[in-house]
Amino acid sequence: MTERKRDHVDIVLGKEVRPRHNHWDDVHFLHRALPEIDLEEIDTGVTLFGKRLAAPLIISSMTGGFEDAVRINDNLAYGASKVGVGMGVGSQRPVLQDQAPEDSWTVVEKHSVPLMIANIGAPQLIRQGEKEPLGLEEARRALQMVGGDILAIHFNYTQEIVQPEGDRRARGVLEAVRTIAKELPVLAKETGAGISKEVALQLKEAGVQGIDIGGLGGTSFSAVEFYRAQMEGMEQKERLGEVFWEWGIPSPISLFLSQVGLPVIATGGIRNGLDVAKAVALGSSAAGMASQMLRAAERSAEAVVRELESVIAELKAVMFLTGCTDVNRLHETRVVLTGPTKDWANSLGLLGG
Numbered sequence: 486m487t488e489r490k491r492d493h494v495d496i497v498l499g500k501e502v503r504p505r506h507n508h509w510d511d512v513h514f515l516h517r518a519l520p521e522i523d524l525e526e527i528d529t530g531v532t533l534f535g536k537r538l539a540a541p542l543i544i545s546s547m548t549g550g551f552e553d554a555v556r557i558n559d560n561l562a563y564g565a566s567k568v569g570v571g572m573g574v575g576s577q578r579p580v581l582q583d584q585a586p587e588d589s590w591t592v593v594e595k596h597s598v599p600l601m602i603a604n605i606g607a608p609q610l611i612r613q614g615e616k617e618p619l620g621l622e623e624a625r626r627a628l629q630m631v632g633g634d635i636l637a638i639h640f641n642y643t644q645e646i647v648q649p650e651g652d653r654r655a656r657g658v659l660e661a662v663r664t665i666a667k668e669l670p671v672l673a674k675e676t677g678a679g680i681s682k683e684v685a686l687q688l689k690e691a692g693v694q695g696i697d698i699g700g701l702g703g704t705s706f707s708a709v710e711f712y713r714a715q716m717e718g719m720e721q722k723e724r725l726g727e728v729f730w731e732w733g734i735p736s737p738i739s740l741f742l743s744q745v746g747l748p749v750i751a752t753g754g755i756r757n758g759l760d761v762a763k764a765v766a767l768g769s770s771a772a773g774m775a776s777q778m779l780r781a782a783e784r785s786a787e788a789v790v791r792e793l794e795s796v797i798a799e800l801k802a803v804m805f806l807t808g809c810t811d812v813n814r815l816h817e818t819r820v821v822l823t824g825p826t827k828d829w830a831n832s833l834g835l836l837g838g
């Protein structure tokens with residue numbers, strides 16, 4: 486189990502795991518030659534799930550459960566607390582199923598991260614073969630373990646279908662989410678294939694408090710599992726990984742579709758503050774970054790701080806060049822769509838008249 490989490494980190498750091506096209510490249514701002522504001526008056530702060538953040542930015546859920554994950558999560562939490570952004574931890578399933586010690590998750594409690602997001606997987610909320618499902622009690626424990634403000638329940642069926650030891654049952658998951666969301670604050674989160682409008686509405690009706698789109702454009706778990714299958718000589722799985730490498734709803738499109746009256750976090754392919762600004766202009770409450778923050782965390786805690794500060798400086802630059810003094814104004818800023826994202830939007834009738 487925890488070997489798998491180690492493999493994921495090694496593969497993401499060492500191999501190309503992204504799709505060919507990043508759809509944030511199809512989103513453009515209109516430059517404003519006369520900003521009529523001063524850079525120093527720009528406020529990037531936002532409130533998300535009742536917590537004040539220095540910027541609309543989350544370090545997305547990644548890891549836990551092996552020795553080096555203590556250092557990685559320590560570095561990420563240090564950066565998030567120092568700069569004042571949110572952070573998610575990786576799936577806590579290994580601890581909840583007694584397959585790993587807690588230390589790589591509890592380490593985040595050393596730091597005061599303004600918004601801490603616990604994490605469990607949706608497929609594990611129902612019975613998968615011999616494995617007992619995780620329920621309300623485990624969900625509570627996951628939150629307590631990291632001092633979590635909200636619990637991400639992740640949907641990763643693309644990965645489950647490609648990975649050698651994947652969970653293939655999905656009937657009953659929505660009811661299981663509903664049971665937990667009745668008692669605890671829940672963030673529904675995809676992990677790279679995006680959320681559609683129908684699913685966003687189902688999740689809202691089930692009582693979740695927010696949606697993290699986890700769209701196509703960044704880390705592809707089909708790609709990650711392709712490499713794992715290759716290492717293990719599993720030909721059919723390797724082929725599945727290759728065929729489904731680019732499966733999913735592009736992040737900006739999923740962001741359009743997921744706006745059903747709940748806060749939305751835009752994750753999937755966010756590389757810099759310009760991408761964060763695009764996500765905010767298209768309606769997200771915050772953007773989430775995973776693989777890029779992992780690269781910084783692998784180096785040091787200070788590298789995480791530097792990465793976050795650079796992203797915020799880039800976000801501020803966009804706000805300056807579009808004349809936005811605060812994030813609310815950025816939400817109202819119009820953007821131009823081109824290329825494949827425009828085609829997707831047109832095909833789904835999202836652009837209106």
Ligand SMILES: Cc1cc2nc3c(=O)[nH]c(=O)nc-3n(C[C@H](O)[C@H](O)[C@H](O)COP(=O)(O)O)c2cc1C
Binds near residue numbers: 574604753774
């Ligand atoms: C090494 C690694 C491990 C991940 N593990 C989890 C996980 O345990 N739970 C989860 O919800 N998402 C997990 N993710 C998905 C990310 O949170 C995010 O949705 C996805 O990587 C897209 O963001 P990116 O393009 O910035 O990498 C993981 C991502 C990476 C790179």
